Amino acid sequence: MDGKWICEFGAGMDAPPVEADAALLGAKGDSLVQMSGLGLPIPPGFIIAAGASLAYCDTGKHSPGLEEQVGKAWERLESNLRGLGRPSLVSVRCGSGDLIPGLMDSVLNLGINDENVENLARMSDSQDFAFDAYRRFVEMYGDAVLGVDRRHFEEILESYKARHDLELDTDLRARDWSALVKEYQKMIHKRTGMDFPRTREEQLWGAISAAMRSCGNARARGYCRAQGVDCSTAVIIQAMVFGNVGEDSATGFFSSRDVVSGERRLRGQFLRDSQGGDIAENARSPLPLCADGDVSLGRSLEETMPQAFAGLQNAAEKLERHYRDMVEVAFTIERGEIWLLESLRGDRSTRAAVKIAVDMVEEGLSTRSEAVLKIDPSSLQQLLHPMLDADAEYEVLAHGLAASPGAVSGAIVFSADDAEAFERQGYKVIFVRRETSPEDIRGMQSSAGIVTTRGGITSHAAVIARGMGRPCVCGARALRIDEKGEALYVGSRKLERGATITIDGSSGEVILGKVARIQPEFSGELKRLMNWADGYRRMGVRANADTLTDARLALEFGAEGIGLCRTEHMFLDEERILAVWQMILTRSAQARQEVLEKLLPMQREDLTGLFELMAGLPVTVRLLDPPLHEFLPRRDEEQKRMADASGVNLDNVRRRIAELRESNPMLGHRGCRLGITYPEIYEMQARAIFEAAAQASKKTGSPVEMEIMIPLVALKRELEVLKERINGVAEEVRAETGLSLQYKVGAMIELPRAALRASEIAGLADFFSFGTNDLTQTVFGISRDDALGFLGAYSREGILEQDPFVSIDQKGVGELIRLAVERGREERSDIILGICGEHGGDPASIEFCESLGLEYVSCSPYRAPIARLAAAQAKLRAADN
């Protein structure tokens, strides 16, 4: 639209350019052009393209030619309206709609002044209407264009009503409105030093300039910078139609389907004798559009204005066919005649979105791939977890991070022991802690929900809770646990152990007392959609699952294998932790070997179950990863228990704990470094895996697809040494069982060095699994547990557009992954590449994985459906490009 800023629409106007650019017209403007093209009844008008506001904000002057073009469009509009016998009043609105915050509010009835208000009265046959319209205009213009706060107008109105003993606005008549217009204009003069503009031209340019200028405010600019879009707005000038000229007139809106259930039925509200905005503000209750089968009430539009209703239904069908989607429409009825003012692809619940997408395929309105692309994968999590009842009222105690979705109520406890004890007594508990560590896992397992007062979206608590599918709110800083861990404080309010709270892990709210919930369902439509998605998907979807429960859930949610089975979680059981403590306390390899022999059958048993369940599907088992001190007790009584259980004196226990303490455990003695320095640990684990596989395959008759994963590899030689030892154990088990064990050994790529040296590592690895959590931590040098102190400020200041722990940082972390993929494949073309970090369940990250051609993504079982859908979308989009 170089040099041409105007796009006209509606009957009697110039047709818009065939390919008018939606971005330049704004969503509202574009909808007007589209509807006009469909022959729907639209008040005529024109749009000033967004580019003009950009130029105006930069230079403070309107673009050359703009005034002339606006002038010509206006002339055409005015003569058009004159021909129709309509008043030449217009609305001026920003075209970017609600997206950008701080843009100018709409100005209606523009064009009225002292001279022509009487004409309007004549045309509308109502003095009251005409002067009310004038009053409304002065108020809106004063507020939106001249910057005089609404409150000043309200004060004048209230004082006028008090003086004249009038109660409701509807009690006011033409003379009252006329008097108020004068008082308003006087007040505006006093506050701004300016006379209220009289001419249509002054008024119009005042409003256009204000609309454009509103892009320059700090809020709007901050928002646009964060979104990475130009800060600009189209301006829409459109003929007024009036819903407030009697009982045969109305304003209203509708959606073409039910936004909650997705049912195919017009849903909406209308208000007789009203003008735009009145529905939200007015004291009168709006009425429903449809009778909903019960026509006895006789109040719906369907019954009372069946012709207008039919017109709207007809328009809805045309728009659905055009957009291949549900639409939301704003309309006005003026003396029985319908006018459409705007159409949007409206918001809807996820349940509705799924139903609508699937129904539209059935109705022949759209294709399966369109349906698959229509659903935001992340929104699915709403369907997979219980939600708070939207109608419930409640008191929010604190806001934290929405760390793991779902809502749950329960009694608060502050220790793992209490969690277990309460649970045994049949209570649902919410486990509240400053932050969690692996020794809290038993407590988390016994809890219905988890709250931490520190820690970020990828802290230990959050990661484990998501893995377990427990609702979790993290970093609820307004909460404080007292020193003794016996009560919770919010400000000065105290909640004792056992008090009931509700948490909503989808919103981050911590709520006082119990709140009603809505249970999720994996509906027939969702299953249908997921099946279609699976048909388009190229990448596999596996789940991160450590237990049989996890694995069953994974299968239920459509995972095609286990991409990460963390063996350490098997150690945390009450009975086993004692053996683990002994293993850690022991300083001799020999004694350690003896303790490990106690752990071997336990680990083998767990794995046997897992292998049997997953028969025929791949299972990636990661060897011990966390530093040993994470297993050790922190509290005195537990340390004492550890000493007693191990027959070691308490001082020695404490000394060993102090010895193992690390400054930066994340970068410490963990992962394959443990495997190298304590060979007997990994050897026990390898034996457990092989023996379990032997048992499981005997039972199921199909071989186990074992993938043994070495964590935290930085050096080729680490993998070499460990692989040799694992192969040695396999040889032994082969000799003992007589079975031919097939297995893969691979490396977790979660350190920059491993990515850089991918070529030589690939020479030894059957597979790579990208551990993007740790990779993000090391590439950024940010500990996810400590990031809360500054990541908030970073996102507020627009320094980080996106939390890199939620979505892969494609420019930094992503470059290393790409490099590792290239180098790995070059060395070994059949290497299996996957991702098992938290990002495996994030749609943007999944799209990135598709672009790299990874074989699979692995995520928490609860996110498997999200991953399936996102992977399908990624493939469809990739095929499109």
Added chain:
Amino acid sequence: MDGKWICEFGAGMDAPPVEADAALLGAKGDSLVQMSGLGLPIPPGFIIAAGASLAYCDTGKHSPGLEEQVGKAWERLESNLRGLGRPSLVSVRCGSGDLIPGLMDSVLNLGINDENVENLARMSDSQDFAFDAYRRFVEMYGDAVLGVDRRHFEEILESYKARHDLELDTDLRARDWSALVKEYQKMIHKRTGMDFPRTREEQLWGAISAAMRSCGNARARGYCRAQGVDCSTAVIIQAMVFGNVGEDSATGFFSSRDVVSGERRLRGQFLRDSQGGDIAENARSPLPLCADGDVSLGRSLEETMPQAFAGLQNAAEKLERHYRDMVEVAFTIERGEIWLLESLRGDRSTRAAVKIAVDMVEEGLSTRSEAVLKIDPSSLQQLLHPMLDADAEYEVLAHGLAASPGAVSGAIVFSADDAEAFERQGYKVIFVRRETSPEDIRGMQSSAGIVTTRGGITSHAAVIARGMGRPCVCGARALRIDEKGEALYVGSRKLERGATITIDGSSGEVILGKVARIQPEFSGELKRLMNWADGYRRMGVRANADTLTDARLALEFGAEGIGLCRTEHMFLDEERILAVWQMILTRSAQARQEVLEKLLPMQREDLTGLFELMAGLPVTVRLLDPPLHEFLPRRDEEQKRMADASGVNLDNVRRRIAELRESNPMLGHRGCRLGITYPEIYEMQARAIFEAAAQASKKTGSPVEMEIMIPLVALKRELEVLKERINGVAEEVRAETGLSLQYKVGAMIELPRAALRASEIAGLADFFSFGTNDLTQTVFGISRDDALGFLGAYSREGILEQDPFVSIDQKGVGELIRLAVERGREERSDIILGICGEHGGDPASIEFCESLGLEYVSCSPYRAPIARLAAAQAKLRAADN
């Protein structure tokens, strides 16, 4: 030498190939060939090239053609010896000398048997000699070739002497030796089941095969793998000469110059009537080679055998001219005639090495660049720190890591307060702690040396100690500080506070009591050498210096600027730390601002001094880097002091400390993340820098070359935001002072993401400084403080060839640096690139920096001479390639 394995040498033999490969001949073999080429008197012989041993170890068989080639060489050698009237006895030795451990010991006198021993007696005119030679041969052969332990021979000898009432070996005569030979051979038969070989051929091939086989032992192989060399050895067969045929015969060795002082004078020892090895074993004391001006003793070779001495001196001169270096020579004098057996470039003290290198240039024996290349840069540190007197005797309490060189004695203290108090009373103190943190810096500054019982070579204590030039031993795990921190235990021995110990930071020893020391000197020769080096050097050398003392030292040691001035160290002074505590306790930006105004003049004052001193040279000032909690006190009494000083109640102090605590501080809220979240801190620092620069330049008349460095950058936008704020402060100071401040702003590249995004960061940065410590930590995912638990095992197992915190890991970390250099330069060709991590003082890392074309390296002041020399060598070598 494909298929040709033999290289002959010495008079009467075939001349060796012109370019015999030293690697295949071994160092010893090569020296024989070289000496033979110089016409020096060498017993004739031949060498079997190392490749033959490689083949033998692999296949267990000798290479085709080898036996024939050896046979022919032997024939030539035998007829040669026959012509000279010498016995055809030989020695068989491994040619790789002492380098590879576990190789076969030399076998002398090979060729004797019952039949020809009488011939030897005739030729040597001595039955005693002949049978003694036979006995020696059987013993050496039995031990080295047949694997019978020496102890068994000694037992037989002792029992024989006891039975015959003989005291000394010299009391034994031919019949005794003859009887012993028989007893020896019987014992060998009993132990090995083999008859002792009689023929020359059996003996020879037995010894050759044993020599080759000795490369196959585990120790040798382990060593070679670690060194990355082939495990092979040349075998030398050489005619015997005898130093044990009377008082006009002798064996001995000398170096062509004094290995301690470097003085040009033959230094060595000899022993009359002895055979090789006797000097080390014999009860008789060896005599000096030179009279050293005092001929009255009449015992030196110079006086007693002046002709032989002159021959050796002549040989020394020839060899020095040939090798252009000092040599060490082993010799034998047989009836007045000298024979050279081996020449090596001998070890020498660093002081000697420098003097010799410089002297040889003066003497016209070598060039300046050769002299510069001859000195191992790391060895210079011996000259720059006090050393323990090599003659002193002492008791070592514990071995730790040699963390910062130099030796010092002092009274032990366990707290910073005690360190200061003792120092004020005039004591030298050794500060002993489990590990150190920034609050210990005052204590470290008051101490003469530092010991930690934990922490690695790059732990806080080690880094700071090296920066301060304080001797430091880290990770002395045998030491234990008691709970109350009042005594030190070594096993059950207790050392109270105030007890004297000595530490040697060059060896890692912690020693009981006081030990005599030798003071360093920056000798005239060293200065000369450094000047030559500076002439060849391309890269600049800067120093990491935070204080005036450091900066003065830096200038003294030839640094050309400051590459890293850590501003936080200025905060740790007694008086300032209170203000720092207040700053941290405060939660409002306003109150923080007020406290910062107290710190401003202090920081400004320090910087003014630094800028004045460094007038005209660049000074890189790094803004606050460590997380705030590092400044906070850990001990109760200090926390109380903090509460009192800040007027805050102790509970609140503790709460704030707990709040700020981090799981992984290394990856936490530090570096520019502090600058972003607490804008007033960096703004105060920027103001201090600018105001200091204004004052300093007014005083010195030359502008200050300020470089403001932003630490821990991961995102372009961080640099953008902070640069804008710094520029804002500069504008203010410009306006206030009327001066035109010139300054640079740059980024510390110490995170993988910064390296990857170097291009966009370079768009905003005047310079990059690679912080290779943190970059190594993040690329490897290894915390240097926690690495002690496994890096030891890694280096023992050959998983890590080199500690990446000591020398840059060129394959991993190095690739990221190279990438950042390329991307940075591409975006901005005039960007200044330097390195300021610990690696800046490591020669191998400096060579890597030269290969990347960096502008400078920056290291601790004490390492500046090392860096200057290493940089010169790197440039010379680069020019060579």
